[in-house]
Amino acid sequence: MPELPEVEVVRRYLDEHLPGSEIESVDVKLPRLLKNASPEAFGAALKGRVFAAVRRKGKYLVLGLDGPKSLLVHLRMTGRLVWKADPGARLPPYTRIVFQLSKGVLAYGDVRTLGELWLIPSQGLSGVPGFDALGPDALDPKLTAEGFARALRAGRSSVKAFLLNQRNLAGVGNIYADEALFLAGIRPERPCAAVSAQEAERLFKTVRQVFETSIESGGTTFRDFLDGSGREGGNAANLYVYGREGKPCRVCGTAIELTHIAGRGTRFCPKCQS
Structure with a gap:
């Protein structure tokens, strides 16, 4: 954050x-x-x-x-x-x-x-x-789903680690990587090479989706974040998996699991993500 x-x-x-x-x-x-x-x-x-x-x-x-x-x-x-x-x-x-x-x-x-x-x-x-050294900004209008998919599928890490690498895509951190992967239905530990072009393009769209939702809600505040006027953001209520380990998935009811990938706590639904 x-x-x-x-x-x-x-x-x-x-x-x-x-x-x-x-x-x-x-x-x-x-x-x-x-x-x-x-x-x-x-x-x-x-x-x-x-x-x-x-x-x-x-x-x-x-x-x-x-x-x-x-x-x-x-x-x-x-x-x-x-x-x-x-x-x-x-x-x-x-x-x-x-x-x-x-x-x-x-x-x-x-x-x-x-x-x-x-x-x-x-x-x-x-x-x-x-x-x-930053890569393309995640909201750069010049960045296309096809271009993102090509870069991701050429990656040699897990898909979660790819998203966190700012040289690949600037702006994605732990919260929104987990959220985008959940909405795309992709397990965070999947190797980049095992992600299909269709899945990668879907992930590109869900990254932007979770960003746009959060911006409209004023950002996510758990404890410290304040906007430019000093107000807290309201996006925490929109989160599907981040911070919800052990709680039922909002979609299927399965308990959200916690693992660690690229040194970061990573939340996912074992049923909705494959």
């Missing part, structure tokens, strides 16, 4: 409110969150800059600015970006970085402090290896 849907929910909110706002000051309360700049250099590079569009690729946010540098953010497990219209508003708990703006205030909060922020060139490659 958060995965593509949660980051997209945040992106949409920030893109509605940030563009046109000038950064008046930056208060870095936890310097180790900054991965390629000191607090002083970070603040100097951002002060006076005006926000442009907010973009996303995979689980990364790019907060575009009008100067040579922009801001790249990876929320990791518990990161939050919350914008408030009132610059004097009470900030969320565990706020680590505060951006005072000409229009409101932007707060970066992080309970477990695992998030990462970089200054990157506004044009061209970012210089951040994990970001520059």
Whole structure:
């Protein structure tokens, strides 16, 4: 957490409110969150800059600015970006970085402090290896079911591990990999080579289906995720298998099972998935 849907929910909110706002000051309360700049250099590079569009690729946010540098953010497990219209508003708990703006205030909060922020060139490659090496975004309109199926069937891992590899498909994490595999009727431990072209294309569609459902519901909050306004998401009620081990399948009633694949807890229905 958060995965593509949660980051997209945040992106949409920030893109509605940030563009046109000038950064008046930056208060870095936890310097180790900054991965390629000191607090002083970070603040100097951002002060006076005006926000442009907010973009996303995979689980990364790019907060575009009008100067040579922009801001790249990876929320990791518990990161939050919350914008408030009132610059004097009470900030969320565990706020680590505060951006005072000409229009409101932007707060970066992080309970477990695992998030990462970089200054990157506004044009061209970012210089951040994990970001520059991302595969196609899972919601990229240029990505087709046929192209996804070809890549998956050429994979040498399990289908679950393929989905989690951000070089294959950017944005899928543990929650939505389990959910998409359930809706596609595919066991997570199946080798990629054992997935038919038809099954792979169906999986491509269910990945997008679970993403779109979650985005419409404001993302999935179990404990820490908040959207750009500081509200929890409502998608947890839509989950079929994730977090439901030992409970009856919503489709067939069989108990949901838990295993471990690619180092991650993996939930599946032994009857609905083959």
